[in-house]
Amino acid sequence: MHKVLAVGGMVAACLGTAQAQTLDLHGIGVSRDVPCKGLDVIVTGNGNRFRLTGDCGQVEVNGSEQQVSFGKAAGLVVTGVKNRIEGDRVTGLEVSGSEHQVETEVRGGDQQPAQIAIYGDSNVLKLALDGPTQIEVNGLNQQLTWRGDEPQIETTGVEHHIQQD
Template identity: 40%
Template sequence: MNRMQKLGGLLAGMALTALAQAEPLNIEGIGLSRDVSCKGQDVNISGNANVIHLKGDCGAVEVSGSEHKVTLDTAKSLSVSGVEHEVVAERVNGLSVDTTDNQVRATVAGGEQPALVEVTGADQTLDLQFEGAVKLDVGGTNQQVRWRGEEPEVQMSGIDNRVERQ
């Protein structure tokens, strides 16, 4: 095999590896219980009443459906939509919570750009630790956001929403 063939094979292998890493990990079902190593991948969790622990560094994590219990170490972003989820994240760089009656506890860390936290829908309960610059946007109805750490830039709209320092 000449040098060009070896180089071509190496580049093709690298491209396949990059494509494999770009594929999100989809976890869908009812009543599943799993520990998953993220390895930098994006993760989508859907269905009902799954108990999932995401280990290591995750890309974008999306939780949808209903009644999931999710814990995760770190993620570039966390999006929670649906009904009655319980999510605990050690550290995320962005957070979105939508629909109704979700509970989220997380450390949100801003970097060079402020981290964005968006809360919409109704009856969400968030317990957040802020590190670095954070923009907090709360809308919808009857949201409860308790925070500690560095003071965020807060924008509020909607009905009966509360943002309180702990």
């Protein structure tokens, strides 16, 4: 019976260490370079400047007036107001809130198209599309400029400006 408990404890310990860690970056007016090391990243606060280096997991930017740059990320989620995001490449993108500026390449896979969802008001996105991509544009006055592979685009809302670069 003790062997079963010992094995169960070892499995639980291994599972606990296998869980993904998250880099939590927050503050007001903080400026720094941070290595991702494949981890998920959550940025919160106001007026921060973070340069993420290396490959990142999911990058989530919340708050206002954040400036975040990164290389490759598994995905990008942007909420809040007036955040500016520049990335080399993501495989999925969700933007909500208002007046964000997002510039990145979005790469779809052979088996699954990349998913992009835009909500809110007056967001400006400049995207390079590589591979199959599905884009959903919602809200008011979204500005989407894209280049690369032709995406599937669905729209709801009013006054959107969608154009190929």
